[in-house]
Amino acid sequence: MTKIIDAENAVMGRIASFAAKEALKGEEVVILNCEKAIISGRREDIKEKFEVRRKRVGTLQVGPKMSILTEKYFKRIVRGMLPDHRSGRGRDALKRIRCYKSVPEKFKDVKKIEMFKEKKIKFMRVHELTR
Secondary structure (H helix, E strand, C coil), rough: EEEECCCECHHHHHHHHHHHHHHHHCCCEEEHHHHCCCCECCCHHHHHHHHHHHHHCCCCCCCCCCCCHHHHHHHHHHHHCCCCCHHHHHHHHHEEECCCCCCCCCCCCCCEECCCECCCCCCCEEHCCCC
């Protein structure tokens, strides 16, 4: 069975951990509206950490390079919450996770899981970070 998660106004880390657990159980996980998810924390700290990771590429240090695309960035966060993503069950679980920038036509009328809505915290949206 496929679990469809709407990430709009939800904390990215909580959705990522939930998606990782479900994928490890063997469920297919689809995350919609990745660009509207929020990252909790101070805006300056989030930007600084992203820029440091983004610029870490070259001859002396080869990666990890963070993608600017919001759906790839979100999948990268989920990947960090899985066991070894290069082999075994972590690799199989990562193949079961799909992230979308908005809502595709085939998921328009499907019931979605809306979870972990947070209020009154310092946050930044993913699309603001990956511009």
